[in-house]
Amino acid sequence: MPHSHCNHGSHDHDHGNPDEIGLQYNLYQKIDKDNVQCLNESVDGSGKTVFKPWEKRLDTSECVESDADEELLFNIPFTGNVKLKGIIIRSEDSDLHPSKLRLFKNKPNMTFDDASMEPDQVFELQKDSQGLLEYTPKIVTFSSVSHLTMHFPTNFGAETTKIYYIGLKGEWTQGHKHGVTICTYESRPMLDDHKLKQFDSVGRPIE
Numbered sequence: 001m002p003h004s005h006c007n008h009g010s011h012d013h014d015h016g017n018p019d020e021i022g023l024q025y026n027l028y029q030k031i032d033k034d035n036v037q038c039l040n041e042s043v044d045g046s047g048k049t050v051f052k053p054w055e056k057r058l059d060t061s062e063c064v065e066s067d068a069d070e071e072l073l074f075n076i077p078f079t080g081n082v083k084l085k086g087i088i089i090r091s092e093d094s095d096l097h098p099s100k101l102r103l104f105k106n107k108p109n110m111t112f113d114d115a116s117m118e119p120d121q122v123f124e125l126q127k128d129s130q131g132l133l134e135y136t137p138k139i140v141t142f143s144s145v146s147h148l149t150m151h152f153p154t155n156f157g158a159e160t161t162k163i164y165y166i167g168l169k170g171e172w173t174q175g176h177k178h179g180v181t182i183c184t185y186e187s188r189p190m191l192d193d194h195k196l197k198q199f200d201s202v203g204r205p206i207e
Contacts (some may be wrong), residue, residue, distance in 0.1 A: 006164070014028040021132070022054035025088065027168035030079050037075040039112060042067040042160070045157045047074060050166045057090050057131040057165040066161040067094075072098070075110055080173070081109035084142035086169030087123070090131035095158035101135070104149035105142055115151045127156065131165050146175070 028051040038047020042065045049062035066072050091097035102119035104110060120142070123135045142148075148168075155161040 025167040088167035090165035096162040098152040102151040
């Protein structure tokens with residue numbers, strides 16, 4: 001039985017002047033929402049709701065809560081290539097807040113078993129009920145991300161984990177029209193052959 005209650009502990013006020021930060025946190029628009037996977041969510045489809053506009057980060061009507069234990073795992077495909085520059089995780093000021101984030105780059109359809117491998121980066125999280133704490137991924141590692149996996153293995157002691165908002169900041173490039181990314185794609189045999197043939201005839205960036 002679903003036990004996710006997303007509307008308590010609501011805050012309708014802001015602290016400081018976060019508008020400048022908010023303008024940069026627009027990568028939610030470049031997520032392939034239909035194909036986002038959230039493992040161990042207590043309500044089907046709730047994991048997708050945390051990727052929302054910055055100005056809705058304090059909205060507590062939508063959230064994701066874990067089901068069987070405190071772990072959550074998000075598989076997040078992008079609609080192009082992303083240079084990931086910042087992450088914000090908002091929950092409530094309680095033990096339901098995740099305490100650790102493990103990031104994996106370009107490993108689609110990961111499971112909890114897969115998550116036992118070494119992550120590309122680990123963040124120790126602080127409780128953030130306002131959605132203002134930024135975590136900075138390693139630019140060299142996360143400079144060409146077509147798929148991001150976020151694994152939250154632990155929280156601050158509760159039986160389940162709850163997240164209201166995940167913000168992603170970075171630069172997005174449209175993969176199949178940007179000549180600079182040709183070499184990146186040719187080294188990854190993940191695309192359909194006909195797309196690669198299309199690249200072979202292009203010797204310079206398409207304006």
